Amino acid sequence: xxxxxxxxxxxxxxxxxxxxxxxxxxxxxxxxxxxxxxxxxxxxxxxxxxxxxxxxxxxxxxxxxxxxxxxxxxxxxxxxxxxxxxxxxxxxxxxxxxxxxxxxxxxxxxxxxxxxxxxxxxxxxxxxxxxxxxxxxxxxxxxxxxxxxxxxxxxxx
Amino acid sequence: xxxxxxxxxxxxxxxxxxxxxxxxxxxxxxxxxxxxxxxxxxxxxxxxxxxxxxxxxxxxxxxxxxxxxxxxxxxxxxxxxxxxxxxxxxxxxxxxxxxxxxxxxxxxxxxxxxxxxxxxxxxxxxxxxxxxxxxxxxxxxxxxxxxxxxxxxxxxxxxxxxxxxxxxxxxxxxxxxxxxxxxxxxxxxxxxxxxxxxxxxxxxxxxxxxxxxxxxxxxxxxxxxxxxxxxxxxxxxxxxxxxxxxxxxxxxxxxxxxxxxxxxxxxxxxxxxxxxxxxxxxxxxxxxxxxxxxxxxxxxxxxxxxxxxxxxxxxxxxxxxx
Amino acid sequence: xxxxxxxxxxxxxxxxxxxxxxxxxxxxxxxxxxxxxxxxxxxxxxxxxxxxxxxxxxxxxxxxxxxxxxxxxxxxxxxxxxxxxxxxxxxxxxxxxxxxxxxxxxxxxxxxxxxxxxxxxxxxxxxxxxxxxxxxxxxxxxxxxxxxxxxxxxxxxxxxxxxxxxxxxxxxxxxxxxxxxxxxxxxxxxxxxxxxxxxxxxxxxxxxxxxxxxxxxxxxxxxxxxxxxxxxxxxxxxxxxxxxxxxxxxxxxxxxxxxxxxxxxxxxxxxxxxxxxxxxxxxxxxxxxxxxxxxxxxxxxxxxxxxxxxxxxxxxxxxxxxxxxxxxxxxxxxxxxxxxxxxxxxxxxxxxxxxxxxxxxxxxxxxxxxxxxxxxxxxxxxxxxxxxxxxxxxxxxxxxxxxxxxxxxxxxxxxxxxxxxxxxxxxxxxxxxxxxxxxxxxxxxxxxxxxxxxxxxxxxxxxxxxxxxxxxxxxxxxxxxxxxxxxxxxxxxxxxxxxxxxxxx
Numbered sequence: 004x005x006x007x008x009x010x011x012x013x014x015x016x017x018x019x020x021x022x023x024x025x026x027x028x029x030x031x032x033x034x035x036x037x038x039x040x041x042x043x044x045x046x047x048x049x050x051x052x053x054x055x056x057x058x059x060x061x062x063x064x065x066x067x068x069x070x071x072x073x074x075x076x077x078x079x080x081x082x083x084x085x086x087x088x089x090x091x092x093x094x095x096x097x098x099x100x101x102x103x104x105x106x107x108x109x110x111x112x113x114x115x116x117x118x119x120x121x122x123x124x125x126x127x128x129x130x131x132x133x134x135x136x137x138x139x140x141x142x143x144x145x146x147x148x149x150x151x152x153x154x155x156x157x158x159x160x
Numbered sequence: 161x162x163x164x165x166x167x168x169x170x171x172x173x174x175x176x177x178x179x180x181x182x183x184x185x186x187x188x189x190x191x192x193x194x195x196x197x198x199x200x201x202x203x204x205x206x207x208x209x210x211x212x213x214x215x216x217x218x219x220x221x222x223x224x225x226x227x228x229x230x231x232x233x234x235x236x237x238x239x240x241x242x243x244x245x246x247x248x249x250x251x252x253x254x255x256x257x258x259x260x261x262x263x264x265x266x267x268x269x270x271x272x273x274x275x276x277x278x279x280x281x282x283x284x285x286x287x288x289x290x291x292x293x294x295x296x297x298x299x300x301x302x303x304x305x306x307x308x309x310x311x312x313x314x315x316x317x318x319x320x321x322x323x324x325x326x327x328x329x330x331x332x333x334x335x336x337x338x339x340x341x342x343x344x345x346x347x348x349x350x351x352x353x354x355x356x357x358x359x360x361x362x363x364x365x366x367x368x369x370x371x372x373x374x375x376x377x378x379x380x381x382x383x384x385x386x387x388x389x390x391x392x393x394x395x396x397x398x399x400x401x402x403x404x405x406x407x408x409x410x411x412x413x414x415x416x417x418x419x420x421x422x423x424x425x426x427x428x429x430x431x432x433x434x435x436x437x438x439x440x441x442x443x444x445x446x447x448x449x450x451x452x453x454x455x456x457x458x459x460x461x462x463x464x465x466x467x468x469x470x471x472x473x474x475x476x477x478x479x480x481x482x
Numbered sequence: 483x484x485x486x487x488x489x490x491x492x493x494x495x496x497x498x499x500x501x502x503x504x505x506x507x508x509x510x511x512x513x514x515x516x517x518x519x520x521x522x523x524x525x526x527x528x529x530x531x532x533x534x535x536x537x538x539x540x541x542x543x544x545x546x547x548x549x550x551x552x553x554x555x556x557x558x559x560x561x562x563x564x565x566x567x568x569x570x571x572x573x574x575x576x577x578x579x580x581x582x583x584x585x586x587x588x589x590x591x592x593x594x595x596x597x598x599x600x601x602x603x604x605x606x607x608x609x610x611x612x613x614x615x616x617x618x619x620x621x622x623x624x625x626x627x628x629x630x631x632x633x634x635x636x637x638x639x640x641x642x643x644x645x646x647x648x649x650x651x652x653x654x655x656x657x658x659x660x661x662x663x664x665x666x667x668x669x670x671x672x673x674x675x676x677x678x679x680x681x682x683x684x685x686x687x688x689x690x691x692x693x694x695x696x697x698x699x700x701x702x703x704x705x706x707x708x709x710x711x712x713x714x715x716x717x718x719x720x721x722x723x724x725x726x727x728x729x730x731x732x733x734x735x736x737x738x739x740x741x742x743x744x745x746x747x748x749x750x751x752x753x754x755x756x757x758x759x760x761x762x763x764x765x766x767x768x769x770x771x772x773x774x775x776x777x778x779x780x781x782x783x784x785x786x787x788x789x790x791x792x793x794x795x796x797x798x799x800x801x802x803x804x805x806x807x808x809x810x811x812x813x814x815x816x817x818x819x820x821x822x823x824x825x826x827x828x829x830x831x832x833x834x835x836x837x838x839x840x841x842x843x844x845x846x847x848x849x850x851x852x853x854x855x856x857x858x859x860x861x862x863x864x865x866x867x868x869x870x871x872x873x874x875x876x877x878x879x880x881x882x883x884x885x886x887x888x889x890x891x892x893x894x895x896x897x898x899x900x901x902x903x904x905x906x907x908x909x910x911x912x913x914x915x916x917x918x919x920x921x922x923x924x925x926x927x928x929x930x931x932x933x934x935x936x937x938x939x940x941x942x943x944x945x946x947x948x949x950x951x952x953x954x955x956x957x958x959x960x961x962x963x964x965x966x967x968x969x970x971x972x973x974x975x976x977x978x979x980x981x982x983x984x985x986x987x
Contacts, residue, residue, distance in 0.1 A: 024658055031661055038675075039668075047938075047939020058657075061657035087706065088703060132879075133882055140518060145525070230892070232897075315941050320672060350818070351753065355626060360628075
């Protein structure tokens with residue numbers, strides 16, 4: 004499912020990825036050498052040894068990938084693909100207030116009804132099925148203590 | 161006779177909540193009991209044993225204990241959350257399993273301190289020994305000391321936290337360096353035992369319970385008791401350090417306790433401390449927990465636990481130069 | 483022959499109504515727990531442990547043993563149907579299982595391949611366990627830090643088989659994965675590193691939410707593209723008869739399943755290696771054998787190699803557990819805790835002191851293997867219906883499962899956050915054609931490599947000799963060096979390389 008790709012011209016995300024890993028490698032390298040120690044005479048490698056070796060290698064590979072990236076096609080990242088991630092952020096926010104289980108149910112209802120424009124019947128049946136799995140399996144059987152939210156706690160206080 | 165027993169049983173059931181009612185606090189909602197290690201581990205079993213015992217003896221006013229394993233950040237996140245619980249109903253219904261193995265990394269790696277908690281009790285204590293394997297190069301600890309002095313490198317395997325602290329105390333007393341008598345930190349005691357069974361290290365540090373079956377099977381032999389008194393049973397042959405040479409005995413207290421958040425009301429703290437005491441004095445606790453895990457039944461009540469933990473923290477902070 | 487008698491003795495212990503019932507119960511629960519993302523065998527066994535306090539020890543361990551075992555079957559379900567591995571050993575199953583179910587439109591066959599391979603791998607493991615149990619455990623003991631280091635170095639080279647079309651991108655992600663795994667507590671010194679003063683990072687990045695995000699949630703984001711594509715046609719193929727394996731499928735399945743079964747059993751016996759590492763290894767090894775279709779495109783061989791390996795490992799890990807009282811994995815450690823609670827003394831004397839218990843457990847694994855296969859088979863027609871649910875309905879549902887699953891691993895929002903970030907990362911990586919498998923493999927293997935290497939150096943006082951002292955480590959180091967030098971040798975014989983490349987394509 005590779006959709007619209009354009010020949011990369013100039014600087015873009017293609018280059019950002021190796022630059023980001025190079026930056027990460029730099030930070031890990033520096034911290035490893037300056038704080039965690041590299042080699043001990045009799046104990047051999049210390050905390051920083053392994054990360055330092057790996058981050059040096061990552062730095063080199065990142066640079067190679069960076070130069071290679073200019074000859075690559077640049078994929079597009081359509082906004083619509085980010086909606087689920089945005090949804091998770093909203094659920095995280097709603098959980099603080101409503102608790103996790105109600106937030107999840109609300110999310111499924113809103114997504115199906117408002118975004119996908121399903122009829123109420125399909126929306127509610129789907130929501131019921133998925134929530135039955137969540138509540139039956141995770142809440143009742145496995146006893147996972149999901150956050151209950153400020154409202155619930157205000158009521159039970 | 162049967163009738164009397166039945167009445168006694170009922171009476172004991174009723175009296176427990178009644179006597180608890182003597183203080184000004186009774187649980188009004190479910191209690192969240194935080195354990196900062198994984199389900200199924202030692203701390204988890206310890207917590208579930210106590211909470212089950214409390215439920216069975218109806219020490220929590222019929223409310224449920226929700227044991228929650230919070231393992232994020234090596235447990236630091238769970239401990240921090242408990243310490244930050246705001247005063248109120250919630251703080252009175254939050255308990256935290258707190259062991260020496262929790263306190264040490266907490267004060268070493270974070271700024272969280274015992275002062276942010278309300279100690280409620282210390283339920284049990286444990287100690288360690290050093291063992292050799294079947295095909296050991298050195299048969300006694302005396303031979304180990306002589307070998308190290310003549311330049312051989314001896315390696316001990318052990319677990320995290322408590323074992324490391326005990327090891328550091330040991331080499332300090334022996335005046336050896338970490339190069340002479342080295343220590344390999346494993347994720348668990350069983351991993352350490354694995355490496356000595358394979359003959360990859362010279363000595364292994366373990367608590368009695370974890371090593372018991374290997375001693376029975378002749379795969380491990382105790383060579384040094386890290387205690388100021390000798391152990392009993394199949395561990396009684398292990399000498400203390402002062403019996404091996406002109407040293408002081410090395411002992412590092414390993415304890416299991418329970419605390420609440422700092423904001424827990426004094427009434428609630430008194431209530432929980434009392435309930436824990438009831439559990440610690442029960443026969444089931446002595447037999448099915450202390451006995452089975454070969455622990456030392458040294459219960460410390462609220463005041464004593466606080467004094468003990470505070471002193472422990474001070475000593476430990478001093479030992480790591482903080 | 484004595485072992486067969488003991489096994490039969492074990493079956494006589496097992497075949498009571500109560501024990502057969504709990505085997506079934508354990509197997510069904512295991513399938514469910516396995517299929518639920520985020521709740522792996524570790525959490526499943528741990529959460530059910532309290533339920534078993536009232537059972538007698540044999541019955542209790544039979545239930546948990548079959549749960550642990552059936553879990554390996556269940557993990558593949560969600561991996562194949564939704565591209566979300568139900569547990570970490572199923573990560574590799576998704577690589578070929580999902581394309582086979584969707585692109586090739588053979589979901590029933592994909593599930594059956596996974597079931598059969600699991601069965602075969604597990605069966606091999608159990609046979610090996612029955613005949614060589616204690617001896618096998620003793621071989622595991624021979625692997626000390628230096629031997630493990632050498633073995634893991636060989637294992638790491640297998641990442642080379644996974645990097646895909648663009649080696650530099652694959653290598654970049656491998657190294658990235660290793661660095662991520664370095665964050666958190668350094669066990670050997672007991673102090674944190676790369677925690678950036680954050681108490682959550684003190685414990686490092688939790689693997690399960692990371693996997694759910696990297697493989698599962700990124701999939702949701704990718705699916706947004708296909709959302710409006712006309713609902714997948716539901717053909718009459720989605721029946722039991724239409725999902726049966728052809729003779730040809732079986733012929734393709736058998737060699738990798740047999741190989742991986744043996745390899746996986748061996749991996750399960752090694753200290754700390756476990757089922758996840760075994761399935762990675764099984765898959766990587768398959769890369770060096772011939773597969774009819776390229777791995778990763780929905781090849782039967784791909785599914786078979788990793789599923790057989792993880793079930794072999796699950797069976798193999800019982801050898802050190804029963805013979806020596808040493809847990810090979812987190813789940814094993816919980817079972818061990820269970821043994822103590824039930825009043826048994828796990829340790830080297832278990833086989834001698836409690837033969838009924840030990841052999842009853844082994845016998846129950848055989849039964850659980852059959853039961854899990856049957857149950858899994860039975861639910862396949864139901865399961866493949868999931869695929870006919872329109873993508874538009876599936877998207878919010880998978881999102882919910884990802885959140886719930888990642889929350890459940892540590893009961894905290896931190897898990898959800900890790901899932902979200904790694905999901906976005908996984909999506910971007912997919913778009914820019916970076917392969918995900920090397921990150922996950924590196925994440926699992928690198929910490930083991932590092933700690934074993936550093937332990938070796940502590941033992942040897944910083945000398946490299948230790949890696950060439952014992953015959954075992956010497957052998958593995960030789961293999962490692964040969965593998966490293968092989969590409970150089972190949973470059974010299976250029977023509978040979980070209981023919982090789984062509985057969986690979």
